[in-house]
Amino acid sequence: MEEFTNNTILEIENLHIHFVSKVETVKAINGLNLTVHRGKTLGLVGETGAGKTTTALAVLNMIAKPQGHVMAGKITLNGEDILSKTEDQMESIRGNTVSMIFQDPMTSLNPVMTVGDQIAEVLQIHKKLSKADAAREAGKMLETVGIPASRSREYPHQFSGGMKQRVLIALGLACTPKLLIADEPTTALDVTIQAQVLELMKDLKDRLEMSMLMITHDLGIVAEVCDEVAVMYAGTIIESGTLEDIFDRKRHPYTEGLFNSLPDVSRRDQSLKPIGGQMPDPTKLPQGCPFHPRCEYALPKCSQEEPPMHRFSDTHCAKCWLYENTDQCMLVSKDYDPSREVQE
Amino acid sequence: MNDNVILEVKNLKKYFKTSSGMLHAVDDVSFTIERGKTLGIVGESGCGKTTTGRSILRLVEPTSGEVHFDGVDVMKLGRHELRKMRQQMQLIFQDPFSSLNPKRTVCQTIEEVLKLTGEYKNSDERFHRVLEIMEMVGLDERLINAYPHEMDGGRRQRLGIGRALAMKPKFIVCDEPVSALDVSIQAQILNMLRSLQNDLGLTYIFITHDLSVVNYISDDIAVMYLGRLIEKAPTQALFNNPLHPYTKALLSALPVPSLHNRQKRILIKGELSSPIDPKPVCRFAARCDHCTEECLRGEPPLKEVAPGHFVSCFKVAAEMQ
Numbered sequence: 001m002e003e004f005t006n007n008t009i010l011e012i013e014n015l016h017i018h019f020v021s022k023v024e025t026v027k028a029i030n031g032l033n034l035t036v037h038r039g040k041t042l043g044l045v046g047e048t049g050a051g052k053t054t055t056a057l058a059v060l061n062m063i064a065k066p067q068g069h070v071m072a073g074k075i076t077l078n079g080e081d082i083l084s085k086t087e088d089q090m091e092s093i094r095g096n097t098v099s100m101i102f103q104d105p106m107t108s109l110n111p112v113m114t115v116g117d118q119i120a121e122v123l124q125i126h127k128k129l130s131k132a133d134a135a136r137e138a139g140k141m142l143e144t145v146g147i148p149a150s151r152s153r154e155y156p157h158q159f160s161g162g163m164k165q166r167v168l169i170a171l172g173l174a175c176t177p178k179l180l181i182a183d184e185p186t187t188a189l190d191v192t193i194q195a196q197v198l199e200l201m202k203d204l205k206d207r208l209e210m211s212m213l214m215i216t217h218d219l220g221i222v223a224e225v226c227d228e229v230a231v232m233y234a235g236t237i238i239e240s241g242t243l244e245d246i247f248d249r250k251r252h253p254y255t256e257g258l259f260n261s262l263p264d265v266s267r268r269d270q271s272l273k274p275i276g277g278q279m280p281d282p283t284k285l286p287q288g289c290p291f292h293p294r295c296e297y298a299l300p301k302c303s304q305e306e307p308p309m310h311r312f313s314d315t316h317c318a319k320c321w322l323y324e325n326t327d328q329c330m331l332v333s334k335d336y337d338p339s340r341e342v343q344e
Numbered sequence: 345m346n347d348n349v350i351l352e353v354k355n356l357k358k359y360f361k362t363s364s365g366m367l368h369a370v371d372d373v374s375f376t377i378e379r380g381k382t383l384g385i386v387g388e389s390g391c392g393k394t395t396t397g398r399s400i401l402r403l404v405e406p407t408s409g410e411v412h413f414d415g416v417d418v419m420k421l422g423r424h425e426l427r428k429m430r431q432q433m434q435l436i437f438q439d440p441f442s443s444l445n446p447k448r449t450v451c452q453t454i455e456e457v458l459k460l461t462g463e464y465k466n467s468d469e470r471f472h473r474v475l476e477i478m479e480m481v482g483l484d485e486r487l488i489n490a491y492p493h494e495m496d497g498g499r500r501q502r503l504g505i506g507r508a509l510a511m512k513p514k515f516i517v518c519d520e521p522v523s524a525l526d527v528s529i530q531a532q533i534l535n536m537l538r539s540l541q542n543d544l545g546l547t548y549i550f551i552t553h554d555l556s557v558v559n560y561i562s563d564d565i566a567v568m569y570l571g572r573l574i575e576k577a578p579t580q581a582l583f584n585n586p587l588h589p590y591t592k593a594l595l596s597a598l599p600v601p602s603l604h605n606r607q608k609r610i611l612i613k614g615e616l617s618s619p620i621d622p623k624p625v626c627r628f629a630a631r632c633d634h635c636t637e638e639c640l641r642g643e644p645p646l647k648e649v650a651p652g653h654f655v656s657c658f659k660v661a662a663e664m665q
Contacts, residue, residue: 047526048497160615161389190388190553192612195597199611217526220599223606247603261531262601263560265583271538272560274531278496 008076009179009211010036010059010098015073017054017063017235024283028054030235030290032073033309036179041205041212043226045219045258049279051235052215053103056181059213060100061090078178095126099177103184105164109156115167116142116152122174141170145200162193169201176208183215198225219262223247228315231255234280234290241316249329251310251318253295256331289321297322297330350379350515350547351400356409358392358399365621369395370406371571374646377564382541382548384562384579386555386594390616392571393551397517400549401433402426413515431461434508438520440500444492450478450503451488457510473510481506482536498529502536509540515547522557534561555598559583564652567591570619570627573646577653587655587664590628626658634659 017029028051036042044052057063059075061082075082078097085093102108110118119138123129129137139149145166156164165185172180182201186194202225205212214226222229223243230240231254239252250256257275264270277294280286286293292302301321310323322330358370370392377383385393399406402418411418413433421429437443444453454474464470475485481502492500501521508516518537522530538561540546552558558565559579566576567588575588586592593610600606614631626632626639638658646656649664 047528162615191555191597192388192593193615194599195609195611198599199609218599219601223601223603224599243603247601257528259601261527263531263534263556265556265559265598265600266605272531272535274535275528276532278498278529279526 007037008035009038009078010034010213011074011076012055012059013074013076015055015058015075016071017051017058017073018069018071019064019067020069021067026282027285028235028282029058029073030285032232032236034230034237034240036211036213037228038211039209040227041214041225043222043229044213044215044232045217045222045229046232047217047279049282050232052232053183054235055232056100056183056213056215059179059181060094060098061085092126095122095175095177097177098179098181099172099175100181100183101168101172101185103187105161105168105188108168109164111156114153114155115159118167119152119171119174122171126175138170138174141174142167144173144204145170146196162189162197165189165193165197166200169197169204173204173208173210177210179211179213180205181213181215184217185214186221187216187218194221201225219247219258231258234282234285236290236319238291238320239318241313245313245316249312249316251312251316251323251329251331252320253297253322253331254291255318257294289319348378349376350414351377351549352410352412353396353400354410354412356396356399356411357407358395358404359407362620367620368571368622369619370399371622373409373568373571373573375566375573375576377547377549379547380541380545381563382550382561384550384552384558384565385568386552386558386565387568388553388594388616390570390619391568392619393568394519396568397435397519397549397551401430401435401517403435431511432514434511434513434516436501436504436508436516436518436521438523440497440504440524441492443504444500444507446492449489449491450474450483453503453507454478454510457507461511477506477510480509480540482532496529497525498532501525501533505533505537505540509544513546515549517549517551519551520553521550523552523554530557537561555595567594570616570622572627572643572656573654574628574657575653575655576646577650577655581650581653585653587649587653587660588628588657589632589634589659626656 012032012034015029015032019026019028032055046052059077063070070083116135116138119141120134123134123137139152142152143149147163147166159167186197189197216222226243228242229246230237233254239255246255260273261275263272275294280290288303288305289307292298299321307319307321309317309319311317312327354374356370356373360367360369373396385396387393395404398404400411418429451474454477455470458464458470458473464473478485483499483502522533525533541548550558550561562579564576565579565582566573569590575591586595593612596607596610612631617630624643626644629635629639644656644658646654647661648654649661
């Protein structure tokens with residue numbers, strides 16, 4: 001236990017979340033395991049509907065009731081069992097231990113409150129600062145993210161998109177949380193502004209000694225800011241490992257498909273190789289491996305039994321039947337370069 | 345005019361009147377596109393790329409400038425002639441959900457366009473053509489009576505493309521057609537647009553903010569900044585040898601999904617300045633590391649510094665002399 005709290009800030013074990021309505025049950029999260037190490041950034045990658053945001057909300061114990069049900073699983077954040085906490089207890093954990101930056105800076109700020117007051121409010125509630133102290137501290141937070149403190153009395157509509165995202169980052173960091181969850185923090189921004197914001201987040205993470213869970217669909221951003229990667233499909237992690245594991249030694253057909261779908265700036269004559277078909281309907285997940293209907297490597301077994309997680313190394317694992325009897329890469333990816341394998 | 349040139353845009357301007365002054369959305373943009381080629385227009389939000397695309401089709405009426413399509417001066421066409429002309433010039437929108445009528449099925453959406461062409465008089469012929477178009481854009485026959493809300497983003501975009509193709513156009517403005525889609529679906533649509541171009545001899549203007557997409561699909565690329573065209577070059581030349589300081593920064597800011605050959609990023613400071621009544625100086629000057637006095641004296645003209653490679657920057661033009 002001692003060792004656990006030292007190395008790991010967040011551990012999710014066998015999480016199952018369903019959203020139940022009168023007509024159907026959406027199986028959003030299906031047996032998810034995830035670990036974020038202290039001081040590291042984990043990139044959670046997947047397409048729309050994979051369950052990335054639901055996972056983040058579960059960590060904050062904010063799954064929408066009454067439809068949302070955590071069917072099974074355990075979430076340990078900084079040594080504490082999150083799912084057994086009362087709402088009051090969660091209030092003190094949110095903000096102080098974990099906070100979240102949402103995707104859309106346009107809609108996540110209060111339009112009728114100055115940005116300074118919005119940050120100060122967080123500090124008054126979570127750090128019990130006096131009004132004057134909170135206002136001063138809010139000004140400092142804005143400076144940290146590169147906005148002059150003098151603008152703290154302005155309203156969100158007076159800021160550009162990039163500036164608003166900086167305000168959201170300042171809000172998330174106000175109480176120096178141990179874990180910052182960033183849900184697509186730069187998706188709504190232009191590339192040059194995105195570059196500024198990513199640089200800022202990297203810098204702050206190191207300065208404030210935080211851990212980060214970066215949710216994104218952009219593998220370019222992952223390569224830029226993350227230390228580890230978990231690839232998500234239909235509510236479960238199908239492959240995880242270090243940056244090198246995933247970018248240079250990928251094993252799962254879905255991970256390969258994601259990379260092959262990306263236009264490669266240096267190889268423009270090559271036709272893109274998209275993954276056929278669409279994400280499965282979460283109300284009727286296929287039997288066996290959820291990816292098998294779209295998988296070009298599928299074996300007869302894949303449609304019957306769910307594959308186990310296969311370990312390739314201490315850091316790298318993938319959930320796929322191809323590796324039942326072998327550690328050798330079974331993919332014929334265009335990126336596959338055997339010389340890199342030897343260097344391991 | 346060169347016979348191969350299908351579209352020529354000359355000194356296109358579109359200003360919008362606002363309460364605080366004239367907003368220069370598109371300011372003196374000129375370019376040509378050859379038949380069967382794709383011109384990618386890139387730039388960040390607010391740079392005028394969408395307005396450029398729409399001005400060409402006269403979906404917004406340009407303030408001034410000339411557009412020649414297949415030898416015809418589009419700006420001089422009357423309402424009726426313009427309508428006829430637009431059959432050959434179509435548009436694919438960014439958001440396939442808000443640009444499709446939610447109350448029309450796939451069949452009705454495409455059929456409506458076919459009725460406008462007046463080419464298919466009897467309903468059997470039309471129905472047959474609907475099926476043909478659906479096959480062209482990879483929509484399964486069983487979806488013929490589906491409504492937009494019953495389909496996912498990728499299929500909706502396929503329908504949007506099918507609707508544009510129903511007119512048998514020669515030229516299509518694709519305005520961010522894949523931005524709203526997941527990468528695996530994005531790749532399907534991009535491949536389809538490429539093969540449709542080959543099969544039907546289409547010419548595209550491809551508007552996007554995504555540099556890796558524009559690299560994949562375009563023959564030439566035009567970079568816009570605050571309403572101005574600042575650099576235009578063949579794709580390969582632009583990516584291998586960007587000349588304008590803004591293009592350099594833009595390319596280096598692109599997050600590359602690989603751990604090898606990583607480049608040092610050029611971060612540009614600050615944000616876009618206001619497009620309202622801009623001063624007659626280089627529009628990038630305030631954010632540019634190489635800004636000199638000359639840049640603050642006047643606007644740099646777009647100069648051809650290498651074959652097919654145009655750039656609007658005093659410093660680059662002087663160096664390349």
